[in-house]
Amino acid sequence: MGGTNMKRFTKIICVSLVVLLISSLTVAALAAPKKIVVGVSLLTREHVFYNNIEKSLIARAKKLGVKLIVQDASRDSNKQLSQVQDFITQKVNAIILCPTNSAGSKSMVELANKANIPVFTMDISSDGQTVAHVATDNYKGGELAADYVAKKMLPTHKGEVAIVTYSEVESCVNREKGFKEFLTKNYPDIKVVDVQNCSGDQAKAADVTQNMLVKFPNLQVIFGVGDPFAMGALSAIKAANRNVQVIGFDGNPEGIAEIKSGGLWKADIAQDPAAIGAKTLDAAMDKINGKTVPKLIPIAPKVIDKTNL
Known part of the structure; x- marks a missing residue:
């Protein structure tokens, strides 16, 4: 094979390898599962109970490989509505709410439902049509x-x-x-x-x-x-x-x-805030994965006094 032909052959091989590499990377990217994103709006971060729920959510999300976007509504219904609208714009896979007001949260749940984003509530229920509510009995x-x-x-x-x-x-x-x-x-x-x-x-x-x-x-x-x-x-x-x-x-x-x-x-x-946080995220993942989720997931409370502390 002459020198010119050899160079041309080498060039063809190199180009082919580059094309093959790009194709492989594209296929791999398309095949890779998209990370699940869940938006969370807490009632407040001024209460240790909700701090513990947030810690539980973060720990569970890490274990499940879920990305969380956690916001503090600061007991403000308008602020919480804005947070839900942001979640919808960001096209999250699910929304978890601790509503600032049970009746006042209906409109924000409806917005999420129109966007086909499932909504779950923790601790405080909503008058809106949510997938499930997880709370202490x-x-x-x-x-x-x-x-x-x-x-x-x-x-x-x-x-x-x-x-x-x-x-x-x-x-x-x-x-x-x-x-x-x-x-x-x-x-x-x-x-x-x-x-x-x-x-x-x-x-x-x-x-x-x-x-x-x-x-x-x-x-x-x-x-x-x-x-x-x-x-x-x-x-x-x-x-x-x-x-x-x-x-x-x-x-x-x-x-x-x-x-x-x-x-x-x-x-x-x-109450058991760790169980509330973990079970709510589990319910959201079940819904995203096509599983049936109970409408109400109660967490049993218990009495504590000086005899069992």
């Missing part, structure tokens, strides 16, 4: 709190109790409802004399408790439907130098510390 938790009050805090099964609630959030309303209905049915001589809404604000919880202490001099127990609200109630009780017992709901470190100290905060209904 809050009604049952309210019943557990009432049962503990009757058996451990008011063993004579008589007395006055009050509730510091969070009326804008359905999960908290269900805790309040479970508590009241259990007492009415099983311990009618324990009277819920007042229910005050703190709108998720610890300082307001202290303010409404202060008013209740003045209004009800024989008040014996306060049920805070969330640990921050129980903490607010406790601060008002201490400031008034009253001997009113407290039971909370969450199982947060500050509540556990108060229970361990042996003071007025006697018990707590503990």
Whole structure:
């Protein structure tokens, strides 16, 4: 073979190899699975419960190879709506919400549904058509709190109790409802004399408790439907130098510390934020992969007090 022909042959081989390499890379790129992206809008990052949910989501996403985009709605429904709109623009594969307001979240769920993006809720449900809701069995938790009050805090099964609630959030309303209905049915001589809404604000919880202490001099127990609200109630009780017992709901470190100290905060209904976060992401992945997902995935709460800490 002559020198010219040899050069031409070598050039053809090189070009062919380059074409083959480019084709292989293109096929590989097309064959590689696209990474799943899930948008998450939390109610707040100011509450340790949601911090723990976020940690669980991040750990589970790492294990599953999922990309998370986590945003803090800061209890602002307009901000949360904007976050959902951003998720839709980014074409995420699924959206997970801790709604700032159960009724107010319906419109944002509808927007996602129109974009064919499945929506899942954690802790707080939505009035919109979501695929699944993962949360503590809050009604049952309210019943557990009432049962503990009757058996451990008011063993004579008589007395006055009050509730510091969070009326804008359905999960908290269900805790309040479970508590009241259990007492009415099983311990009618324990009277819920007042229910005050703190709108998720610890300082307001202290303010409404202060008013209740003045209004009800024989008040014996306060049920805070969330640990921050129980903490607010406790601060008002201490400031008034009253001997009113407290039971909370969450199982947060500050509540556990108060229970361990042996003071007025006697018990707590503990949630499992790690399970809530992990199971919600698992449900989203099941839906994305074409599996059937239960509409409601309840996480059982439990009572904690000085005997099991």
